[in-house]
Amino acid sequence: MKIRLEQVVKTFDTFRAVHGVSLDIESGQLVALLGPSGSGKTTILRMVAGLEYADGGHIYFGDQDATDIPVRDRGVGFVFQHYALFPHMTIAENVAFGMKVSKTRRSKPEIATRVSELLRLVKLEGLGDRFPGQISGGQRQRVALARALAVDPKVLLLDEPFGALDANVRRDLRRWLREIHDELGITTLFVTHDQEEALDLADRVVILNEGKIVQEGKPAEVCRHPGSAFVMQFLGDVNKFPGVARDGLVFIGETATGIAFSEDGPVDVFVRPRDVIWEKDAGGIPVDIERILHRPDGLTAVGTTKDAIRVEFEIPEQAEPDLSRGAGIILRNAQVFPRGVKSSARVGP
Amino acid sequence: MTPTRRKPPRVGDGPIIRRVLIGATLFFGAILVLAPLIVIAVEAFSQGLKVYAATIAHPDTGHAIYLTVATALIAVPANTAFGLAAAWAITKFDFWGRRVLLVVIEIPFSISPIVAGVAYLFVYGLQGLFGPMLESADIKILFALPGIVLASMFVTAPFVARELIPLMQAQGRDLEEAATSLGASGWRIFFSVTLPNVKWALLYGVVLCNARVMGEFGAVSVVSGNIRGQTNTLPLHIELLYHDYQAAGAFAAASILATLAVVTILAKVGLERRGAGRRPALGSAAKEQNTGTRT
Amino acid sequence: MKRNVLPGLPLSLGITLFYVGLIVVLPLAALVFKAASLGPSEYWAIVSSPRAVASYRVTVLSALVATAFNLVFGLALAWVLVRYRFPGRRIVDAIVDLPFALPTAVAGIALTTLFASNGWFGTLLAPFGIKVAYTPLGIMVAMCFTSLPFIVRTVQPVLEDLDPALEEAAQSLGGSDSAIFLRVILPLLMPALLAGLSLSFARSLGEFGAIIFIAGNQPMETEITALLAFIRLEEYDYQAAAAIASVLLITAFLMLAATNLLQARALRYTARS
Numbered sequence: 001m002k003i004r005l006e007q008v009v010k011t012f013d014t015f016r017a018v019h020g021v022s023l024d025i026e027s028g029q030l031v032a033l034l035g036p037s038g039s040g041k042t043t044i045l046r047m048v049a050g051l052e053y054a055d056g057g058h059i060y061f062g063d064q065d066a067t068d069i070p071v072r073d074r075g076v077g078f079v080f081q082h083y084a085l086f087p088h089m090t091i092a093e094n095v096a097f098g099m100k101v102s103k104t105r106r107s108k109p110e111i112a113t114r115v116s117e118l119l120r121l122v123k124l125e126g127l128g129d130r131f132p133g134q135i136s137g138g139q140r141q142r143v144a145l146a147r148a149l150a151v152d153p154k155v156l157l158l159d160e161p162f163g164a165l166d167a168n169v170r171r172d173l174r175r176w177l178r179e180i181h182d183e184l185g186i187t188t189l190f191v192t193h194d195q196e197e198a199l200d201l202a203d204r205v206v207i208l209n210e211g212k213i214v215q216e217g218k219p220a221e222v223c224r225h226p227g228s229a230f231v232m233q234f235l236g237d238v239n240k241f242p243g244v245a246r247d248g249l250v251f252i253g254e255t256a257t258g259i260a261f262s263e264d265g266p267v268d269v270f271v272r273p274r275d276v277i278w279e280k281d282a283g284g285i286p287v288d289i290e291r292i293l294h295r296p297d298g299l300t301a302v303g304t305t306k307d308a309i310r311v312e313f314e315i316p317e318q319a320e321p322d323l324s325r326g327a328g329i330i331l332r333n334a335q336v337f338p339r340g341v342k343s344s345a346r347v348g349p
Numbered sequence: 350m351t352p353t354r355r356k357p358p359r360v361g362d363g364p365i366i367r368r369v370l371i372g373a374t375l376f377f378g379a380i381l382v383l384a385p386l387i388v389i390a391v392e393a394f395s396q397g398l399k400v401y402a403a404t405i406a407h408p409d410t411g412h413a414i415y416l417t418v419a420t421a422l423i424a425v426p427a428n429t430a431f432g433l434a435a436a437w438a439i440t441k442f443d444f445w446g447r448r449v450l451l452v453v454i455e456i457p458f459s460i461s462p463i464v465a466g467v468a469y470l471f472v473y474g475l476q477g478l479f480g481p482m483l484e485s486a487d488i489k490i491l492f493a494l495p496g497i498v499l500a501s502m503f504v505t506a507p508f509v510a511r512e513l514i515p516l517m518q519a520q521g522r523d524l525e526e527a528a529t530s531l532g533a534s535g536w537r538i539f540f541s542v543t544l545p546n547v548k549w550a551l552l553y554g555v556v557l558c559n560a561r562v563m564g565e566f567g568a569v570s571v572v573s574g575n576i577r578g579q580t581n582t583l584p585l586h587i588e589l590l591y592h593d594y595q596a597a598g599a600f601a602a603a604s605i606l607a608t609l610a611v612v613t614i615l616a617k618v619g620l621e622r623r624g625a626g627r628r629p630a631l632g633s634a635a636k637e638q639n640t641g642t643r644t
Numbered sequence: 645m646k647r648n649v650l651p652g653l654p655l656s657l658g659i660t661l662f663y664v665g666l667i668v669v670l671p672l673a674a675l676v677f678k679a680a681s682l683g684p685s686e687y688w689a690i691v692s693s694p695r696a697v698a699s700y701r702v703t704v705l706s707a708l709v710a711t712a713f714n715l716v717f718g719l720a721l722a723w724v725l726v727r728y729r730f731p732g733r734r735i736v737d738a739i740v741d742l743p744f745a746l747p748t749a750v751a752g753i754a755l756t757t758l759f760a761s762n763g764w765f766g767t768l769l770a771p772f773g774i775k776v777a778y779t780p781l782g783i784m785v786a787m788c789f790t791s792l793p794f795i796v797r798t799v800q801p802v803l804e805d806l807d808p809a810l811e812e813a814a815q816s817l818g819g820s821d822s823a824i825f826l827r828v829i830l831p832l833l834m835p836a837l838l839a840g841l842s843l844s845f846a847r848s849l850g851e852f853g854a855i856i857f858i859a860g861n862q863p864m865e866t867e868i869t870a871l872l873a874f875i876r877l878e879e880y881d882y883q884a885a886a887a888i889a890s891v892l893l894i895t896a897f898l899m900l901a902a903t904n905l906l907q908a909r910a911l912r913y914t915a916r917s
Contacts, residue, residue: 049816050357050816051357051812051815051816052356052357053355053356053357055355070357070358070815071357071812071815071816072815072816072817072818072819072820073818074816076816077816078812078813078816080809080812080813081809082807082809084807084809084810084812084813085813086810086813086814086828087832087913087914088831088832088834088913089913097814097817097819097827098817098818098819100827101814101817101818101819101820101823101824101827102818103818131913131914132913133913133914147813147817148816148817150817151817151818357815359727359808359811360811360815360821360824360825360829361723361727361821361825362727363821366821367728370720370723370724370728371724371728371730373720374717374720374721374724374736375732375736377717378721378736378739378740380765381785381788381789381792382739382740382742382743382789382792383739384754384758384764384765385742385746385751385754385755385758385789386742386746386754388754388757388758388763388764389750389754392754392757427663430659431659431660431663431664431667433656434655434656434657434659434660434663435656435659435660435663435664437652437656438652438653438656438657438660439660441650441652441653441656442650442653442657444653444657450660450661450664452900453664453668453669454664454668456668456672456896456900457668458843458846459843459846459850459896459897459899459900460672460850460892460893460896461849461850461851461852461870461889461892461896462850462852462853463850463852463870463871463873463874463889463892464675464850464870464873464889464892464893464896465671466874467675467873467877467885467886467889468671468672468674468675468889469671470877470882470885471671471674471675471677471678471882471886472670472671472674474882476678476882477674477678478674478677499667502667503667503668503671506663506664506667506668522649522650525650526649526650529649529650529651534651535650535651535652538650538651539652557744557745560744560745563747564745564746564747564748564749564750565747566747566748566749566852566853567748567852567853567870570852570853570874571874571877583747584747584748584749584750584853585749587749587750587753588749588857591753591857596753596757599753600753600754600757603749603750603753603754606746606747606750607746607750609745610742610745610746610747610750611745613745614738614739614741614742614745615738617738617741617745618734618738
């Protein structure tokens with residue numbers, strides 16, 4: 001099922017949560033809505049589900065205008081952030097709920113068969129008699145998914161599906177969700193504030209800020225070609241240098257960086273820590289290293305430039321640096337944005 | 350563009366069910382709760398202001414008011430002290446029998462006030478445990494103020510404690526333990542740490558306790574002996590007037606207590622705004638896994 | 645044993661035990677002692693006398709009817725107060741507590757006046773041949789009044805705290821309003837409903853002040869058990885009073901036990917493995 005959002009607007013009391021968002025989701029795609037809290041991503045998801053009504057614009061499921069269809073008739077499977085499992089029902093009863101209340105009548109054995117099928121799909125065979133309070137968070141998450149899938153939804157919607165789980169459980173479930181998606185081929189939209197999760201899992205990532213889409217594309221595209229300072233900062237750790245562009249070249253302090261930029265004026269230069277190259281006595285931007293942090297996958301240096309700008313970058317493990325001597329850094333794969341509007345957007349969360 | 354601000358309907362948001370439910374509850378509420386309040390006012394003044402004033406000014410009514418107030422002045426503070434002590438013991442310490450104690454404190458809630466009255470008779474009455482002893486020492490407990498106070502203390506025993514215990518349980522012991530580590534004495538901790546945090550809940554319990562003490566009928570009517578002008582509290586005085594076919598007088602006296610009830614409710618609403626009176630809901634443990642904020 | 649960090653256990657526990665012992669336990673023990681001092685056959689003769697049995701019947705039946713009414717009305721009222729916004733809601737919310745705040749004797753004479761054959765409601769009902777005052781119906785009305793707040797006040801906070809996501813989940817799974825109410829909301833309210841139900845029933849069984857005015861108090865017909873105990877006392881038949889009071893006491897304890905069991909059952913899903 002293809003989903004299309006057309007100029008969707010949502011206002012809560014005095015706070016405008018979503019400003020005219022338009023979005024196309026191709027049938028069978030797995031799409032992430034990524035953004036900091038307050039960016040409107042959950043509101044968009046809930047409007048697609050019919051749990052909120054849009055104040056303006058339209059939402060289409062295929063060719064049908066679904067804007068005013070109530071949630072119970074919309075044919076979506078929704079997985080809630082905290083799962084919203086019915087605490088007084090067993091796991092099996094939770095999964096069976098949608099089939100029991102459905103207008104299409106199913107026989108008891110039919111429902112039971114489908115429930116055990118779904119429990120097998122989410123790898124929870126044998127836990128059908130437990131109550132939600134008696135299983136782990138990761139297991140609840142999977143029950144919630146099985147329950148949503150039980151009604152054969154046209155679209156699967158997940159609100160921060162892994163938000164409440166431990167880091168290692170998250171990673172497993174993420175991979176597993178991708179497998180299930182590939183197996184069932186169901187159009188899936190999920191909300192997350194975790195860029196790693198979005199980039200790992202999704203076919204396409206939609207990045208939101210302050211109720212607007214700031215960029216969308218394949219994970220590779222948004223990583224390689226961030227469209228704004230906000231996206232650059234939101235997608236991962238980044239160093240930011242205020243600089244100035246003169247005659248098509250960017251200067252940071254006194255240093256000419258060799259980076260080309262066509263619009264002259266004040267700019268911000270963004271560089272990922274692994275793209276900062278540290279060289280002794282080799283020119284570049286002078287940096288005093290203050291500390292070396294030991295990380296499982298290498299060393300990270302923390303330092304400041306002469307203009308008191310903090311820099312973090314990776315250095316080769318074998319080269320235990322000699323901190324007494326001055327050194328400089330060279331930037332590669334830098335992204336340059338003119339300074340001003342929105343470039344100082346807070347990095348969340 | 351003006352936003353329409355529509356919300357998806359929740360369960361029971363249909364216009365018909367909504368109107369039917371609101372209408373039905375208001376109707377029955379008016380019959381069952383509002384009408385009695387109105388009829389008291391109407392009946393109290395049915396014979397005119399003069400009769401009203403005469404009843405209120407009658408020495409028997411005056412004595413009944415005095416007795417009711419005196420009872421409250423003894424029973425309510427005693428009950429408050431008990432409630433504080435019980436809440437402190439139960440929430441700040443773990444000891445054997447804690448749960449049993451909780452159940453015992455709540456017992457008066459499920460017991461008929463008549464049972465309470467009869468029970469007191471078998472402690473302090475002539476045919477009771479201490480009766481003969483008290484008689485020979487010439488101490489009068491039953492059919493006198495002490496009996497009325499004791500019976501009132503029985504029926505209201507849980508009132509203050511049950512407001513404080515859930516709250517103090519929820520607040521934990523951290524603050525008090527921190528205060529001890531800073532060297533504060535027990536009383537100091539109690540007055541400067543614990544009490545300020547529970548003052549509204551305490552007052553809430555006290556208000557409800559007072560209303561019940563002043564209005565108690567069943568238990569008091571057993572132990573008071575109904576001696577007009579001597580051991581009649583206000584509720585008993587109302588009964589007496591009513592059965593003497595002085596309906597207007599009975600309602601005039603009742604209007605005093607009805608006013609007290611209205612004041613109690615106003616106080617209750619005021620205190621609830623300050624967060625008193627909210628107990629953790631039953632079954633809230635089941636919600637744990639489902640609560641949380643959304644982004 | 646864990647050493648206590650905070651001071652004051654001996655004093656606070658001492659006061660508590662002394663108060664509970666003197667005010668609550670001692671009188672009840674004395675009552676039980678008195679009732680037990682009757683021989684079994686004597687005790688049985690008193691508590692199974694036709695007049696006593698008739699009083700149980702009218703008390704229990706009226707309490708059942710009143711509790712059933714309050715179950716429906718209280719649930720509806722809690723629902724209306726939590727889920728709907730309408731002018732006057734706060735006033736209704738406040739006034740629900742009136743039966744707790746209004747002394748029972750005052751409520752008794754007010755209800756009697758309203759429902760007497762010449763009262764506001766009595767005159768309206770008379771053409772239909774319905775008599776409320778001085779009949780079992782009057783007892784039920786008084787019980788409805790005095791125990792009204794229990795179910796509202798136990799259900800209301802649970803309904804308020806009910807996670808909206810549960811309802812949304814049920815809606816997204818295609819549940820109709822009635823299916824969601826019956827399968828999701830009602831079961832989650834059940835522990836609170838049971839608690840309110842038992843408080844309401846216990847209060848009705850033990851109520852005295854509001855009832856004796858409106859009941860008519862005809863032996864064998866409209867005489868409640870609490871009143872019978874009171875009458876025996878006034879007749880100086882202390883043993884009979886003790887025996888009948890002990891029946892009320894035992895009933896209250898059985899109710900408490902039954903409620904705790906039922907609640908544990910209704911909440912069994914909260915048990916962690």
